Amino acid sequence: MSNEILSVKNIRKIYESSGGGFGRKNTVSALDGVSFNLVQGETLGIVGESGCGKSTLGRIISRLDSPTAGEIIYKGNDIAKKSLAEMRPLRKEIQFIFQDPYASLNPRMTVRQIVAEPLIVHGMAKDDSDPQVDEMIELCGLSREFGNRYPHEFSGGQRQRVGIARALVTRPKLVVLDEPVSALDVSVQAQILNLLDDLREKFGFSYLFVAHDLSVVSHISARVAVMYLGKIVEIGTREEIFNNPKHPYTKALISAVPLANPKLERIRKTSRIVLTGDVPSPANPPSGCRFRTRCWKAQEACTTTEPLLVTSGDHQVACHFPEK
Amino acid sequence: MAEKLLEVKNLCVSFKTRKGVVRAVNNLSFSINHGEVLGIVGESGSGKSVSMSAVMGLIKDENAEITGEVLFNGEDLLKKSDEELRAIRGKDIAMVFQDPMTALTPVYTIGWHIREQLQLHSNISDKDAKARAIELLEEVGIPDPAKRVNQYPHEFSGGMRQRAIIAMALSLNPKLLIADEPTTALDVTIQAQILDLLERLRKTHDSSIIIITHDMGVISELSSEVLVMYAGRMVERSTKSSLFANPQHPYTKGLMNSVPRVDRARTSRLETISGQPASLLNLPSGCAFSSRCSSAHAACTEQPVFTADSNGYGAACFLLTEGARS
Numbered sequence: 001m002s003n004e005i006l007s008v009k010n011i012r013k014i015y016e017s018s019g020g021g022f023g024r025k026n027t028v029s030a031l032d033g034v035s036f037n038l039v040q041g042e043t044l045g046i047v048g049e050s051g052c053g054k055s056t057l058g059r060i061i062s063r064l065d066s067p068t069a070g071e072i073i074y075k076g077n078d079i080a081k082k083s084l085a086e087m088r089p090l091r092k093e094i095q096f097i098f099q100d101p102y103a104s105l106n107p108r109m110t111v112r113q114i115v116a117e118p119l120i121v122h123g124m125a126k127d128d129s130d131p132q133v134d135e136m137i138e139l140c141g142l143s144r145e146f147g148n149r150y151p152h153e154f155s156g157g158q159r160q161r162v163g164i165a166r167a168l169v170t171r172p173k174l175v176v177l178d179e180p181v182s183a184l185d186v187s188v189q190a191q192i193l194n195l196l197d198d199l200r201e202k203f204g205f206s207y208l209f210v211a212h213d214l215s216v217v218s219h220i221s222a223r224v225a226v227m228y229l230g231k232i233v234e235i236g237t238r239e240e241i242f243n244n245p246k247h248p249y250t251k252a253l254i255s256a257v258p259l260a261n262p263k264l265e266r267i268r269k270t271s272r273i274v275l276t277g278d279v280p281s282p283a284n285p286p287s288g289c290r291f292r293t294r295c296w297k298a299q300e301a302c303t304t305t306e307p308l309l310v311t312s313g314d315h316q317v318a319c320h321f322p323e324k
Numbered sequence: 325m326a327e328k329l330l331e332v333k334n335l336c337v338s339f340k341t342r343k344g345v346v347r348a349v350n351n352l353s354f355s356i357n358h359g360e361v362l363g364i365v366g367e368s369g370s371g372k373s374v375s376m377s378a379v380m381g382l383i384k385d386e387n388a389e390i391t392g393e394v395l396f397n398g399e400d401l402l403k404k405s406d407e408e409l410r411a412i413r414g415k416d417i418a419m420v421f422q423d424p425m426t427a428l429t430p431v432y433t434i435g436w437h438i439r440e441q442l443q444l445h446s447n448i449s450d451k452d453a454k455a456r457a458i459e460l461l462e463e464v465g466i467p468d469p470a471k472r473v474n475q476y477p478h479e480f481s482g483g484m485r486q487r488a489i490i491a492m493a494l495s496l497n498p499k500l501l502i503a504d505e506p507t508t509a510l511d512v513t514i515q516a517q518i519l520d521l522l523e524r525l526r527k528t529h530d531s532s533i534i535i536i537t538h539d540m541g542v543i544s545e546l547s548s549e550v551l552v553m554y555a556g557r558m559v560e561r562s563t564k565s566s567l568f569a570n571p572q573h574p575y576t577k578g579l580m581n582s583v584p585r586v587d588r589a590r591t592s593r594l595e596t597i598s599g600q601p602a603s604l605l606n607l608p609s610g611c612a613f614s615s616r617c618s619s620a621h622a623a624c625t626e627q628p629v630f631t632a633d634s635n636g637y638g639a640a641c642f643l644l645t646e647g648a649r650s
Contacts (some may be wrong), residue, residue: 258541
């Protein structure tokens with residue numbers, strides 16, 4: 001596709017630790033062959049449970065971390081192996097919004113200085129009096145007067161607006177959001193989700209939205225990728241994933257979300273799939289299909305052969321026995 | 325009334341701070357019957373956790389002021405000494421906290437935690453206590469309990485730790501279990517397991533449960549009655565079905581509409597409650613929600629009275645007393 005902004009091919013990330021003792025090294029394979037594409041202006045949601053590698057993926061695509069192997073094609077160029085210096089001019093186009101609005105803002109800088117910093121770094125403004133700064137602060141739903149205040153004077157939701165303003169002020173093409181609303185109260189969460197959607201429509205950003213909350217992901221994303229133990233097990237349009245899940249894990253994940261609707265909840269409770277056990281350690285993943293230890297459909301073939309992502313229509317699934 | 329297990333009357337909790345008095349809980353009254361599950365919903369700072377800590381007698385701060393009555397089986401817990409409370413806590417009322425990572429002592433085994441609980445309240449030998457600990461771990465669904473009982477908290481995953489904590493809480497068959505955000509720190513598939521477990525345990529042990537959460541989905545799954553709190557006050561109390569079918573207070577309505585849901589078709593925008601949650605340091609004299617409420621009007625500068633029917637269900641909003649519903 002011509003308007004494809006990002007194409008990720010077979011990304012691997014192996015972390016090494018010296019925890020083995022006697023000079024042995026433990027390796028943890030956080031990402032094991034992840035591939036997907038992202039179109040300009042689209043939102044791709046990445047869901048999965050803790051330890052599935054979703055945050056690592058976000059950090060690698062924005063090159064806060066480097067992949068062990070694989071390609072990250074951003075607008076036709078592979079940025080996977082670019083050095084920090086080579087990445088620098090690209091940073092204004094690829095921005096990151098962090099989870100914790102308390103830890104991600106410098107407490108000694110005013111809001112205006114925080115939002116102006118990326119512009120100054122990239123030579124897009126001389127100082128924080130640039131009109132782009134106040135414009136962005138206002139676009140993010142804060143009043144201009146807030147610019148002179150410090151982060152501690154704000155609530156979590158307002159701080160997250162500052163973090164969003166800082167990331168978007170350089171008008172990036174691609175924005176990676178790592179759990180941007182999970183630290184916020186529900187009434188504030190809705191405001192931030194609406195803000196992100198409005199800004200995307202206005203400026204045509206592409207979002208890579210990493211979150212564990214399926215309801216949030218289903219609201220904001222056009223396409224959704226489900227991850228389990230460092231792999232994408234299913235990827236497709238939002239409608240396909242939520243209305244017609246094919247991977248048993250996706251099915252179980254969706255059915256585990258408690259619904260704020262007692263009538264539906266009662267009906268669904270009878271058909272709920274409760275997975276047994278925990279996610280296996282990524283340091284020692286099961287052979288074959290990684291989900292087989294918790295899967296109720298697992299058979300002989302699942303222990304020996306690893307299922308690959310197979311395309312069917314606008315939907316890809318990695319399972320030997322997908323749902324019909 | 326013999327039926328009521330816990331009755332809280334006009335509970336107020338405030339803290340003196342350098343910046344002024346923080347009124348964390350204002351005039352909270354509610355009760356819970358045997359075998360019932362009461363859900364308390366609210367956002368951060370709504371007073372849901374503080375009120376339960378006060379019920380348990382866990383607020384030890386000298387700057388705290390607690391007034392009102394907490395009647396447990398007819399006896400006022402607020403008047404009891406520490407020693408008397410210690411006999412009740414753990415045995416009759418048990419608590420499960422939000423963070424399973426910090427609720428266990430890292431230097432002792434899981435079995436030690438459960439044994440300590442048992443031996444503190446009953447005369448039971450080490451051997452019997454250990455056997456009981458294994459039984460309890462099995463009951464909450466921990467595989468290979470005989471081996472697991474000798475392991476340390478760091479060898480358990482988050483979901484398993486929360487199970488172990490629930491096993492501890494249930495070790496003496498408490499009449500009341502207070503669970504403060506028991507699944508917030510857990511993944512959804514593990515959350516589903518823990519919610520199932522709580523439901524099953526309520527049936528087998530016939531305990532009452534108070535579950536504190538911000539997640540309407542958890543409420544809809546587990547509780548029979550719901551209490552909604554905002555800025556330290558109870559704004560609505562209702563049965564689960566009528567709360568979801570017909571929420572009365574504008575805050576409750578807003579809260580329900582602002583949550584994105586998997587079971588609904590995607591709408592382009594979420595409904596929101598404007599503004600930020602009220603600061604407890606300087607609460608307005610009138611309704612604390614009025615600054616964020618789309619139906620606020622002149623009357624809202626005064627504090628609305630909680631108008632309840634004979635069951636104690638109702639809401640604190642002028643729209644209801646005036647009969648002028650929006």
